[in-house]
Structure formats: structure tokens, C-alpha cells
Amino acid sequence: MRHGWWWLALAAGLGTGAVVDAQSFAVSAELVAGCVVGGMHQTSSLAFGTLDFGAQPATDATPAHATAAGVPFGGLDLQCTPGLALTVAVDAGRHASGGTRRLSTVNGDTVPYVLYADAGRQQPISIDGRVDVTIPAGGVLDLPIHAVAYPAGAGQPAGVYGDTLAVTVSW
Numbered sequence: 060m061r062h063g064w065w066w067l068a069l070a071a072g073l074g075t076g077a078v079v080d081a082q083s084f085a086v087s088a089e090l091v092a093g094c095v096v097g098g099m100h101q102t103s104s105l106a107f108g109t110l111d112f113g114a115q116p117a118t119d120a121t122p123a124h125a126t127a128a129g130v131p132f133g134g135l136d137l138q139c140t141p142g143l144a145l146t147v148a149v150d151a152g153r154h155a156s157g158g159t160r161r162l163s164t165v166n167g168d169t170v171p172y173v174l175y176a177d178a179g180r181q182q183p184i185s186i187d188g189r190v191d192v193t194i195p196a197g198g199v200l201d202l203p204i205h206a207v208a209y210p211a212g213a214g215q216p217a218g219v220y221g222d223t224l225a226v227t228v229s230w
Contacts, residue, residue, distance in 0.1 A: 083152065094139035094194075110224075112162075112172075112208050120212025126178070127204040137202065137228065139194040145230035147202060151173055151186040152222040158186060162208060162220035169222050172208040180205055 060190040114125040139145065154163035174184040184190055184204070194200050
């Protein structure tokens with residue numbers, strides 16, 4: 060009986076020529092250009108990997124080479140809107156002196172080092188300098204950070220040398 064009542068009400072409504080009022084409303088979305096860094100959405104305190112020169116003899120003055128590792132492609136892995144222009148900047152670190160980044164021991168002994176934006180080490184990343192890049196059509200950019208450390212060799216104290224850098228990615 061209940062089912063029959065519903066059908067009768069529907070038939071009566073259609074038979075009277077009742078008009079259902081139609082209204083409209085806007086639906087929208089805005090997609091803004093942006094990036095995801097190393098698989099994480101933009102935020103502060105992201106880990107960009109490690110730049111490790113490894114163990115070197117304290118008496119050796121041969122420059123040591125390193126490439127940032129620890130994120131999926133071994134550098135700064137950015138997934139961004141294709142065609143987006145962005146800037147990467149790296150600060151001086153905690154132990155810079157005279158415009159040169161330096162690794163330091165807890166005793167204050169230092170080893171100078173230079174950062175580069177390319178594997179051929181032709182594009183230095185100066186202190187607070189900018190590296191301008193454009194995201195390729197695929198939307199993924201691997202921006203490895205390369206470095207060369209210049210130990211003094213004979214007379215250089217043995218120890219663990221380190222530094223911490225702040226990386227800023229902006230668009």
C-alpha cells in the first residue's frame with residue numbers, strides 16, 4: 060500500500076502541470092602553479108639529502124668531490140607544474156668566512172668547499188646566489204647539487220668536518 064501511494068502522488072503531480080523551479084549555481088576550481096619537493100608537499104624543514112665527501116687522508120690536498128644523495132634521484136627532486144620558472148638558492152652555511160663556504164670541526168678547523176649546479180662543475184652556486192630553472196614538460200626536475208672540498212693537506216688536523224646549509228626553492 061505504501062508503494063502504491065507514492066506512485067499515485069507522482070502521477071498526480073505530473074498530471075497537474077506543476078513546474079519545478081530550476082536554479083543554477085557556480086562550480087569552480089583554481090589550479091595554481093606549484094611544486095612538491097622530494098615527494099612531500101611544500102613545507103618548512105624538508106630534508107634535501109646529504110652531501111658527503113667521505114673519508115679523506117688528512118695529509119692529502121687533492122680536492123674531494125661529492126653529489127647530494129638521499130632523495131629519490133640523488134639531489135633536489137622537484138615535481139612541479141610543467142613550464143614553471145623557479146629559483147633555487149643556498150645560503151652560506153654555518154661556517155662561511157670571507158665569502159667561502161667552509162666545513163668545520165668542533166675545534167674550529169675548517170676546509171673550504173664550493174657548490175655547483177652541474178656535474179661538470181661549471182656552474183657554481185654562490186652564497187645566496189640564485190640558480191634559475193624551468194620545469195620540463197614532464198613536470199619532474201632533478202636538480203643535483205655537486206660540490207668540491209679543498210683540504211689543505213699536510214698540517215690539516217684530522218677530524219670530522221661538517222656544515223649545514225639552508226636551501227630555498229621559490230616560484
